[in-house]
Amino acid sequence: MAKLSLDGVSKQFGDARPAVVDFSLDLGEGGFLALLGPSGCGKTTLLRMIAGFETPTGGQIRLGDRLLSDAVGVVPPERRNMAMVFQSYALWPHMSVAQNVGYPLKVRGISGEEHRRRVVDALQSVHLLPYAERRPADLSGGQRQRVALARCLVMQPDVVLLDEPLANLDRHLRQEMEETFRSFHQRSGATMIYVTHDQAEAMVLATDVAVMSQGRLLQMAQPAELYARPNGRLVGGLIGQGVILALADDGYPARDYDGERIGRALARTDDAVCHVDVLVRPQDVEVAGGGLDARVTSIVFEGERYSARARLDAGAEVAFYCRTSLSVGERLSLAIRHGWRLS
Numbered sequence: 460m461a462k463l464s465l466d467g468v469s470k471q472f473g474d475a476r477p478a479v480v481d482f483s484l485d486l487g488e489g490g491f492l493a494l495l496g497p498s499g500c501g502k503t504t505l506l507r508m509i510a511g512f513e514t515p516t517g518g519q520i521r522l523g524d525r526l527l528s529d530a531v532g533v534v535p536p537e538r539r540n541m542a543m544v545f546q547s548y549a550l551w552p553h554m555s556v557a558q559n560v561g562y563p564l565k566v567r568g569i570s571g572e573e574h575r576r577r578v579v580d581a582l583q584s585v586h587l588l589p590y591a592e593r594r595p596a597d598l599s600g601g602q603r604q605r606v607a608l609a610r611c612l613v614m615q616p617d618v619v620l621l622d623e624p625l626a627n628l629d630r631h632l633r634q635e636m637e638e639t640f641r642s643f644h645q646r647s648g649a650t651m652i653y654v655t656h657d658q659a660e661a662m663v664l665a666t667d668v669a670v671m672s673q674g675r676l677l678q679m680a681q682p683a684e685l686y687a688r689p690n691g692r693l694v695g696g697l698i699g700q701g702v703i704l705a706l707a708d709d710g711y712p713a714r715d716y717d718g719e720r721i722g723r724a725l726a727r728t729d730d731a732v733c734h735v736d737v738l739v740r741p742q743d744v745e746v747a748g749g750g751l752d753a754r755v756t757s758i759v760f761e762g763e764r765y766s767a768r769a770r771l772d773a774g775a776e777v778a779f780y781c782r783t784s785l786s787v788g789e790r791l792s793l794a795i796r797h798g799w800r801l802s
């Protein structure tokens with residue numbers, strides 16, 4: 460196994476706006492990358508280029524020192540030792556679970572004891588051995604997805620590409636499958652790339668998250684880093700909860716804003732020429748005396764806590780959590796503890 464490198468990769472379909480633009484990243488061996496972005500931003504196109512189903516119009520894709528794709532030529536998908544798992548599972552309905560999982564081995568002429576052993580291992584790893592003789596139609600959605608995973612595991616791929624594999628599952632099953640993906644990743648040691656537009660899924664699963672918009676890479680970082688230090692409005696708005704305040708720019712060079720600085724900026728009544736975007740997370744806003752006067756605009760019970768929003772008398776709206784219920788319209792005082800300047 461080796462590092463996967465994308466260097467200035469682009470893709471344009473005909474005269475349309477480019478689907479992927481000058482995209483570069485390195486993913487270390489055994490890494491788990493989530494490719495996150497809104498619908499139509501080019502995630503699937505990028506994945507298909509990595510798999511070899513699409514030819515880039517520019518740039519290069521490498522696995523270790525092996526050139527897989529550039530605008531001149533591509534190594535065909537079957538010679539990349541990569542496996543792709545789709546949203547639709549793509550299982551053969553007339554084959555049993557074991558036959559589905561063993562199919563890629565059969566195609567490569569692997570039979571007998573080795574075939575049997577690899578199928579059993581793959582089924583065991585996704586806890587489906589007792590279902591080996593069933594047909595896909597007799598399985599739940601989550602079980603079908605696990606068959607698709609086992610079928611990819613059986614090939615011992617260097618890279619596993621997953622295109623929104625949980626999109627068709629309900630919330631409970633998604634959580635269960637997230638666990639399956641994590642242990643699959645640990646067990647296989649494969650490099651994984653996981654396409655999703657669900658930021659929560661990306662954050663819990665991946666070792667690295669790449670945020671895309673309009674074909675471009677906006678930021679790639681580990682989940683905790685991306686959450687704490689997002690770059691730009693788009694990433695700030697996409698990752699985690701919070702509101703973005705447009706504050707008068709006082710030339711402060713650092714990106715961490717304390718509550719005092721935010722309060723001062725909010726209190727300014729002159730028309731500032733320049734503004735900065737400052738992200739304020741709900742956990743950094745507290746109901747506390749002597750803070751900023753506000754009026755509650757919404758409150759939602761989330762089980763462990765309430766999630767609320769309030770409009771400050773200074774104009775902006777902020778989000779916060781609280782332990783007890785509040786009424787819409789209720790007056791209260793809020794202390795903002797911290798903010799992060801997005802650019």
Ligand SMILES: Nc1ncnc2c1ncn2[C@@H]1O[C@H](COP(=O)(O)OP(=O)(O)OP(=O)(O)O)[C@@H](O)[C@H]1O
Pocket residue numbers: 472475477478496497498499500501502503504505656
């Ligand atoms: N084969 C194709 N021919 C022409 N245009 C295409 C083709 N495939 C994708 N596109 C265009 O490229 C852009 C990116 O599409 P892509 O499917 O990669 O986005 P995505 O981020 O995966 O979206 P989604 O989350 O909705 O699946 C879109 O504007 C899409 O219409």
